[in-house]
Amino acid sequence: MHALHATALPDVFQLVEASVTSVEAMAARVVGDGTTWLVAERDGDIVGYAHAEVQREAATAYKRASATLHVIAIGVTAAQRGTGAGRALLDALRAMAVAQRLDGLTLDVYAFNAAARRFYAREGFATLKERLVAPLPPGTD
16 A cells, blocks of 8 residues: 555655564564554454554644544555455444544545545545645745
8 A cells, every 4th residue: 555655746756665574573564652552453464453552632722622633654464455454444433433432533535535435435435625735846944
């Protein structure tokens, strides 16, 4: 999945080998940074993962306070897409958000990733806002 991002947006993502095949290998990579990591496992192999954190926004003159479980990243191996691994990860994240009495789940999805956008729509996600980016010309630093 990362290769899709690195290919579509090489100015944003760098192509790296990031293969993880076991829960133990994933655990060795996770740093205690206050975020939550979940894995989807089949026959002892990791077939998907989710990385999330609670994000709290204080009330402002314009917006009410909110607290959501923000999905930083989620991925399922190509061979396991369509088998329910992604849905299981989202269900576990939803349960965590409910248990913590949060307002909901949030995530970012890149505009080019039509398959992910369709998946999230089927899972009940809707676009709340869009982030537009205007790169600056070289030499404007």
